[in-house]
Amino acid sequence: MRDLRSLIEACAKRFDADIVGFAPVSRFSPDDAVFRVFPGTKTVIGLGFRVLRGIYRCVEEGTTYYQYTTMGVENLEETVMPMALINVANLIEEEGFEAIPQRRNQLIMAETDGTNPEVDYSDVRRGVTAENQIDFLHCAVLCGLGEESMIHSLLTKDYGPFIRYCFILTDAELEETPLVTETLCDRCGECIRACPGHALAEDGTMDTWRCAVYYNGANGSKNPFMPPEAYAELENRMDVINGTAEFDAEGAREILNDTYFYPPAKHFYRTSICGRACDRACYIHLEEKGLLGKTFRKRFRSGADWKLDTSQFETGIHETSWVISRKEPSGGTENT
Numbered sequence: 001m002r003d004l005r006s007l008i009e010a011c012a013k014r015f016d017a018d019i020v021g022f023a024p025v026s027r028f029s030p031d032d033a034v035f036r037v038f039p040g041t042k043t044v045i046g047l048g049f050r051v052l053r054g055i056y057r058c059v060e061e062g063t064t065y066y067q068y069t070t071m072g073v074e075n076l077e078e079t080v081m082p083m084a085l086i087n088v089a090n091l092i093e094e095e096g097f098e099a100i101p102q103r104r105n106q107l108i109m110a111e112t113d114g115t116n117p118e119v120d121y122s123d124v125r126r127g128v129t130a131e132n133q134i135d136f137l138h139c140a141v142l143c144g145l146g147e148e149s150m151i152h153s154l155l156t157k158d159y160g161p162f163i164r165y166c167f168i169l170t171d172a173e174l175e176e177t178p179l180v181t182e183t184l185c186d187r188c189g190e191c192i193r194a195c196p197g198h199a200l201a202e203d204g205t206m207d208t209w210r211c212a213v214y215y216n217g218a219n220g221s222k223n224p225f226m227p228p229e230a231y232a233e234l235e236n237r238m239d240v241i242n243g244t245a246e247f248d249a250e251g252a253r254e255i256l257n258d259t260y261f262y263p264p265a266k267h268f269y270r271t272s273i274c275g276r277a278c279d280r281a282c283y284i285h286l287e288e289k290g291l292l293g294k295t296f297r298k299r300f301r302s303g304a305d306w307k308l309d310t311s312q313f314e315t316g317i318h319e320t321s322w323v324i325s326r327k328e329p330s331g332g333t334e335n336t
Protein backbone atom coordinates (compact mmCIF):
# COMPACT_ATOMS: atom_id res chain seq x y z
CA MET A 1 0.00 0.00 0.00
CA ARG A 2 1.20 3.49 -0.79
CA ASP A 3 1.96 5.74 2.17
CA LEU A 4 -1.67 6.72 2.60
CA ARG A 5 -1.03 8.91 5.62
CA SER A 6 1.42 11.12 3.71
CA LEU A 7 -0.94 11.26 0.74
CA ILE A 8 -3.79 12.34 3.03
CA GLU A 9 -1.68 15.04 4.64
CA ALA A 10 -0.55 16.39 1.27
CA CYS A 11 -4.08 16.34 -0.11
CA ALA A 12 -5.56 18.05 2.97
CA LYS A 13 -2.92 20.77 2.82
CA ARG A 14 -3.46 21.24 -0.90
CA PHE A 15 -7.09 21.97 -0.01
CA ASP A 16 -6.15 24.51 2.65
CA ALA A 17 -6.01 22.49 5.87
CA ASP A 18 -3.37 23.96 8.17
CA ILE A 19 -3.28 21.14 10.72
CA VAL A 20 -3.85 17.43 10.10
CA GLY A 21 -4.05 14.90 12.93
CA PHE A 22 -4.73 11.17 13.17
CA ALA A 23 -6.36 9.51 16.17
CA PRO A 24 -6.43 5.70 16.45
CA VAL A 25 -9.59 4.11 17.84
CA SER A 26 -7.70 3.12 20.97
CA ARG A 27 -8.05 6.76 22.09
CA PHE A 28 -11.86 6.55 22.09
CA SER A 29 -14.05 4.82 24.61
CA PRO A 30 -16.15 1.96 23.15
CA ASP A 31 -19.36 3.97 23.57
CA ASP A 32 -18.04 7.01 21.71
CA ALA A 33 -20.36 8.39 19.02
CA VAL A 34 -17.72 7.80 16.32
CA PHE A 35 -18.56 4.07 16.54
CA ARG A 36 -22.29 4.72 16.22
CA VAL A 37 -21.67 6.86 13.15
CA PHE A 38 -19.30 4.28 11.69
CA PRO A 39 -18.71 1.06 13.65
CA GLY A 40 -15.80 0.20 11.38
CA THR A 41 -13.80 3.27 12.36
CA LYS A 42 -10.11 2.56 12.74
CA THR A 43 -8.81 6.15 12.51
CA VAL A 44 -10.33 9.58 13.02
CA ILE A 45 -8.64 12.20 10.86
CA GLY A 46 -8.85 15.79 12.08
CA LEU A 47 -8.45 18.75 9.75
CA GLY A 48 -7.83 22.23 11.22
CA PHE A 49 -8.25 25.44 9.21
CA ARG A 50 -6.89 28.74 10.41
CA VAL A 51 -9.19 31.74 10.46
CA LEU A 52 -7.06 34.49 8.94
CA ARG A 53 -5.75 36.95 11.49
CA GLY A 54 -6.53 39.70 8.98
CA ILE A 55 -10.20 38.81 9.21
CA TYR A 56 -10.12 39.37 12.97
CA ARG A 57 -8.21 42.62 12.30
CA CYS A 58 -11.42 44.13 10.89
CA VAL A 59 -13.49 43.51 14.03
CA GLU A 60 -10.52 44.31 16.22
CA GLU A 61 -10.39 47.80 14.69
CA GLY A 62 -14.18 48.09 14.29
CA THR A 63 -13.79 48.76 10.58
CA THR A 64 -15.82 45.99 8.94
CA TYR A 65 -17.80 43.11 10.36
CA TYR A 66 -18.93 41.16 7.36
CA GLN A 67 -15.59 39.55 6.60
CA TYR A 68 -15.36 37.51 9.78
CA THR A 69 -18.79 36.00 9.24
CA THR A 70 -18.52 35.44 5.49
CA MET A 71 -14.86 34.51 5.15
CA GLY A 72 -14.03 33.32 8.65
CA VAL A 73 -17.19 31.29 9.34
CA GLU A 74 -19.37 30.77 6.28
CA ASN A 75 -16.69 30.34 3.64
CA LEU A 76 -14.67 27.97 5.79
CA GLU A 77 -17.65 25.90 6.95
CA GLU A 78 -19.55 25.81 3.67
CA THR A 79 -16.83 25.86 1.02
CA VAL A 80 -13.25 25.35 2.13
CA MET A 81 -13.80 22.60 4.68
CA PRO A 82 -16.22 20.57 2.53
CA MET A 83 -13.77 20.80 -0.39
CA ALA A 84 -10.98 19.42 1.76
CA LEU A 85 -13.24 16.75 3.25
CA ILE A 86 -14.51 15.52 -0.09
CA ASN A 87 -11.08 15.44 -1.69
CA VAL A 88 -9.41 13.63 1.18
CA ALA A 89 -12.36 11.24 1.40
CA ASN A 90 -12.14 10.56 -2.34
CA LEU A 91 -8.44 9.82 -1.99
CA ILE A 92 -9.07 7.36 0.85
CA GLU A 93 -11.79 5.60 -1.12
CA GLU A 94 -9.51 5.41 -4.18
CA GLU A 95 -7.21 3.36 -1.96
CA GLY A 96 -10.01 0.94 -1.12
CA PHE A 97 -11.07 2.21 2.33
CA GLU A 98 -14.26 3.94 3.37
CA ALA A 99 -14.28 7.59 4.40
CA ILE A 100 -17.10 9.34 6.27
CA PRO A 101 -16.82 13.15 6.32
CA GLN A 102 -18.01 14.82 9.52
CA ARG A 103 -19.10 18.43 9.31
CA ARG A 104 -20.63 20.22 12.25
CA ASN A 105 -24.39 20.65 11.96
CA GLN A 106 -24.90 24.18 13.27
CA LEU A 107 -28.66 23.79 13.63
CA ILE A 108 -29.07 20.81 15.92
CA MET A 109 -28.14 20.37 19.53
CA ALA A 110 -28.64 17.79 22.23
CA GLU A 111 -29.41 20.39 24.92
CA THR A 112 -33.08 21.19 25.33
CA ASP A 113 -32.52 24.84 26.18
CA GLY A 114 -29.37 26.24 24.67
CA THR A 115 -28.55 27.90 21.42
CA ASN A 116 -25.78 28.39 18.89
CA PRO A 117 -24.82 32.06 18.65
CA GLU A 118 -23.63 31.63 15.07
CA VAL A 119 -27.13 30.94 13.75
CA ASP A 120 -30.65 32.26 14.26
CA TYR A 121 -32.01 30.78 17.49
CA SER A 122 -35.33 30.01 15.82
CA ASP A 123 -33.59 27.71 13.31
CA VAL A 124 -32.03 25.56 16.02
CA ARG A 125 -33.58 22.14 16.72
CA ARG A 126 -33.06 21.40 20.42
CA GLY A 127 -33.16 18.09 22.18
CA VAL A 128 -31.90 16.22 19.14
CA THR A 129 -30.25 13.17 20.58
CA ALA A 130 -26.50 13.26 20.56
CA GLU A 131 -26.62 9.54 19.74
CA ASN A 132 -25.05 9.92 16.33
CA GLN A 133 -23.30 13.24 16.71
CA ILE A 134 -19.59 13.12 17.29
CA ASP A 135 -18.17 15.48 19.90
CA PHE A 136 -16.14 17.84 17.74
CA LEU A 137 -13.98 19.37 20.45
CA HIS A 138 -13.24 15.99 22.02
CA CYS A 139 -12.26 14.56 18.60
CA ALA A 140 -10.02 17.56 17.88
CA VAL A 141 -8.11 16.98 21.10
CA LEU A 142 -7.83 13.23 20.47
CA CYS A 143 -6.54 13.91 16.93
CA GLY A 144 -3.76 16.05 18.41
CA LEU A 145 -4.99 19.27 16.79
CA GLY A 146 -4.73 21.20 20.05
CA GLU A 147 -5.94 21.43 23.64
CA GLU A 148 -9.27 22.30 25.24
CA SER A 149 -9.16 25.67 27.01
CA MET A 150 -11.01 26.56 30.20
CA ILE A 151 -13.81 28.11 28.10
CA HIS A 152 -13.99 24.95 25.99
CA SER A 153 -12.44 26.42 22.86
CA LEU A 154 -9.71 24.62 20.93
CA LEU A 155 -6.28 26.20 21.35
CA THR A 156 -3.72 25.29 18.71
CA LYS A 157 0.01 25.80 18.88
CA ASP A 158 0.28 27.96 15.76
CA TYR A 159 -3.03 29.79 15.56
CA GLY A 160 -4.30 29.77 19.14
CA PRO A 161 -8.13 29.94 19.11
CA PHE A 162 -8.30 31.23 15.50
CA ILE A 163 -9.17 27.81 14.10
CA ARG A 164 -12.13 25.75 12.79
CA TYR A 165 -12.13 22.00 12.28
CA CYS A 166 -13.82 18.95 10.82
CA PHE A 167 -13.16 15.20 10.58
CA ILE A 168 -13.13 12.04 8.50
CA LEU A 169 -13.82 8.63 9.98
CA THR A 170 -12.15 5.80 8.11
CA ASP A 171 -11.51 2.07 8.35
CA ALA A 172 -7.92 2.64 7.23
CA GLU A 173 -5.38 2.13 10.02
CA LEU A 174 -3.03 5.11 9.95
CA GLU A 175 -0.07 6.09 12.09
CA GLU A 176 -1.20 8.27 15.01
CA THR A 177 -0.37 11.90 15.74
CA PRO A 178 0.89 12.50 19.30
CA LEU A 179 -1.53 14.20 21.66
CA VAL A 180 -0.73 17.82 22.49
CA THR A 181 0.94 17.83 25.88
CA GLU A 182 2.05 21.47 26.21
CA THR A 183 -0.48 23.64 28.02
CA LEU A 184 -1.37 26.95 26.44
CA CYS A 185 -4.37 27.82 28.63
CA ASP A 186 -3.12 29.21 31.93
CA ARG A 187 -6.65 30.09 33.13
CA CYS A 188 -5.79 33.79 33.01
CA GLY A 189 -9.45 34.74 32.47
CA GLU A 190 -8.74 37.34 29.77
CA CYS A 191 -11.34 35.65 27.55
CA ILE A 192 -13.97 35.91 30.29
CA ARG A 193 -13.27 39.58 30.95
CA ALA A 194 -13.30 40.45 27.25
CA CYS A 195 -16.88 39.32 26.61
CA PRO A 196 -19.08 42.42 26.16
CA GLY A 197 -22.10 40.52 27.52
CA HIS A 198 -20.58 38.64 30.45
CA ALA A 199 -21.59 35.38 28.82
CA LEU A 200 -18.71 33.43 30.36
CA ALA A 201 -18.77 32.52 34.04
CA GLU A 202 -15.65 32.53 36.19
CA ASP A 203 -15.31 28.78 35.73
CA GLY A 204 -15.42 29.18 31.94
CA THR A 205 -18.99 27.96 31.50
CA MET A 206 -20.81 29.75 28.72
CA ASP A 207 -24.41 30.96 28.92
CA THR A 208 -25.19 30.34 25.27
CA TRP A 209 -28.24 32.62 25.30
CA ARG A 210 -26.23 35.53 26.69
CA CYS A 211 -23.55 34.75 24.14
CA ALA A 212 -26.12 34.82 21.32
CA VAL A 213 -27.48 38.18 22.46
CA TYR A 214 -24.06 39.83 22.60
CA TYR A 215 -22.55 37.95 19.67
CA ASN A 216 -25.31 39.61 17.67
CA GLY A 217 -24.37 43.05 18.96
CA ALA A 218 -26.57 43.96 21.94
CA ASN A 219 -23.76 45.87 23.68
CA GLY A 220 -23.95 49.44 22.43
CA SER A 221 -20.38 50.16 23.35
CA LYS A 222 -19.25 47.60 20.82
CA ASN A 223 -21.75 48.02 18.06
CA PRO A 224 -21.24 50.82 15.53
CA PHE A 225 -24.49 49.92 13.81
CA MET A 226 -26.88 50.23 16.76
CA PRO A 227 -29.50 52.91 16.12
CA PRO A 228 -30.31 55.41 18.92
CA GLU A 229 -33.78 53.98 19.43
CA ALA A 230 -32.50 50.43 19.89
CA TYR A 231 -34.55 48.25 22.24
CA ALA A 232 -37.06 51.06 22.76
CA GLU A 233 -39.64 48.51 23.89
CA LEU A 234 -37.45 47.00 26.58
CA GLU A 235 -37.78 48.27 30.13
CA ASN A 236 -34.19 47.37 30.82
CA ARG A 237 -32.89 48.67 27.51
CA MET A 238 -29.91 50.51 29.01
CA ASP A 239 -28.89 47.43 31.00
CA VAL A 240 -29.06 45.44 27.77
CA ILE A 241 -27.05 48.06 25.89
CA ASN A 242 -24.48 48.22 28.67
CA GLY A 243 -24.15 44.46 28.80
CA THR A 244 -25.35 44.14 32.39
CA ALA A 245 -28.96 43.00 31.97
CA GLU A 246 -30.21 39.87 33.68
CA PHE A 247 -32.41 37.67 31.51
CA ASP A 248 -33.43 34.11 30.92
CA ALA A 249 -33.86 32.26 27.63
CA GLU A 250 -37.23 33.88 27.06
CA GLY A 251 -35.74 37.32 27.69
CA ALA A 252 -32.90 36.50 25.33
CA ARG A 253 -35.39 35.63 22.60
CA GLU A 254 -37.12 38.97 23.12
CA ILE A 255 -33.84 40.86 22.80
CA LEU A 256 -32.76 38.82 19.78
CA ASN A 257 -36.06 39.58 18.06
CA ASP A 258 -35.04 43.26 18.17
CA THR A 259 -31.40 42.63 17.26
CA TYR A 260 -31.24 42.88 13.49
CA PHE A 261 -28.82 45.71 12.90
CA TYR A 262 -26.81 44.01 10.22
CA PRO A 263 -27.79 41.57 7.50
CA PRO A 264 -26.97 37.93 8.16
CA ALA A 265 -24.64 36.10 5.83
CA LYS A 266 -25.89 33.55 3.33
CA HIS A 267 -26.48 30.13 4.91
CA PHE A 268 -28.03 32.07 7.79
CA TYR A 269 -24.83 32.62 9.76
CA ARG A 270 -25.43 35.57 12.03
CA THR A 271 -23.01 38.45 11.83
CA SER A 272 -20.65 38.48 14.77
CA ILE A 273 -20.65 42.00 16.19
CA CYS A 274 -18.74 41.01 19.31
CA GLY A 275 -16.12 39.78 16.85
CA ARG A 276 -15.40 36.84 19.12
CA ALA A 277 -13.84 39.14 21.67
CA CYS A 278 -13.17 36.13 23.91
CA ASP A 279 -10.99 34.47 21.28
CA ARG A 280 -9.23 37.71 20.35
CA ALA A 281 -8.38 38.33 24.00
CA CYS A 282 -7.00 34.82 24.24
CA TYR A 283 -4.96 35.22 21.07
CA ILE A 284 -3.53 38.51 22.37
CA HIS A 285 -2.64 36.86 25.67
CA LEU A 286 -0.93 33.90 23.98
CA GLU A 287 0.93 36.24 21.63
CA GLU A 288 2.14 38.40 24.53
CA LYS A 289 3.45 35.28 26.25
CA GLY A 290 5.29 34.30 23.07
CA LEU A 291 3.48 30.96 22.92
CA LEU A 292 2.17 31.03 19.36
CA GLY A 293 4.17 29.16 16.74
CA LYS A 294 2.92 31.32 13.88
CA THR A 295 4.32 34.80 14.46
CA PHE A 296 3.71 38.13 12.75
CA ARG A 297 5.87 41.21 12.34
CA LYS A 298 3.44 43.29 14.37
CA ARG A 299 1.44 42.46 17.43
CA PHE A 300 -2.27 41.92 16.97
CA ARG A 301 -3.27 44.65 19.44
CA SER A 302 -1.26 47.83 19.85
CA GLY A 303 -3.09 49.80 22.57
CA ALA A 304 -6.25 49.87 24.60
CA ASP A 305 -9.35 48.28 23.16
CA TRP A 306 -11.93 50.72 21.77
CA LYS A 307 -15.36 51.40 23.18
CA LEU A 308 -18.27 53.60 22.16
CA ASP A 309 -20.01 55.86 24.65
CA THR A 310 -23.39 54.30 25.45
CA SER A 311 -24.75 57.51 26.98
CA GLN A 312 -25.73 58.42 23.42
CA PHE A 313 -28.51 55.84 23.67
CA GLU A 314 -29.95 57.61 26.72
CA THR A 315 -30.50 60.80 24.73
CA GLY A 316 -31.43 59.02 21.54
CA ILE A 317 -28.85 61.06 19.68
CA HIS A 318 -26.53 58.89 17.68
CA GLU A 319 -23.01 60.06 18.09
CA THR A 320 -20.16 57.72 17.38
CA SER A 321 -17.92 59.02 20.13
CA TRP A 322 -14.91 56.90 20.89
CA VAL A 323 -14.10 57.06 24.57
CA ILE A 324 -10.93 55.05 24.17
CA SER A 325 -9.03 55.23 20.94
CA ARG A 326 -6.10 53.31 19.66
CA LYS A 327 -2.58 54.58 19.57
CA GLU A 328 -2.47 53.37 15.99
CA PRO A 329 -5.73 52.86 14.09
CA SER A 330 -4.45 49.84 12.23
CA GLY A 331 -1.62 47.44 11.96
CA GLY A 332 -0.57 47.19 15.59
CA THR A 333 2.86 47.76 17.11
CA GLU A 334 6.07 46.08 16.13
CA ASN A 335 6.19 42.51 17.36
CA THR A 336 9.67 42.37 18.73
Ligand code: SF4
Pocket residue numbers: 149150151184185186187188189190191192281282283285
Ligand atom coordinates in the same frame (compact mmCIF):
# COMPACT_ATOMS: atom_id res chain seq x y z
S1 SF4 B 1 -7.67 33.81 27.60
FE1 SF4 B 1 -7.01 31.85 26.67
S2 SF4 B 1 -5.33 31.21 28.02
FE2 SF4 B 1 -6.52 32.71 29.18
S3 SF4 B 1 -8.09 31.51 30.31
FE3 SF4 B 1 -9.01 32.17 28.38
S4 SF4 B 1 -8.69 30.41 27.01
FE4 SF4 B 1 -7.23 30.18 28.71
Ligand code: SF4
Pocket residue numbers: 117194195196197198199200206210211212214215274275276277278279
Ligand atom coordinates in the same frame (compact mmCIF):
# COMPACT_ATOMS: atom_id res chain seq x y z
S1 SF4 C 1 -17.13 37.46 23.33
FE1 SF4 C 1 -18.76 37.02 21.87
S2 SF4 C 1 -18.46 34.86 21.28
FE2 SF4 C 1 -17.27 35.20 23.15
S3 SF4 C 1 -18.66 34.59 24.82
FE3 SF4 C 1 -18.92 36.80 24.53
S4 SF4 C 1 -20.62 37.06 23.12
FE4 SF4 C 1 -19.94 34.90 23.00
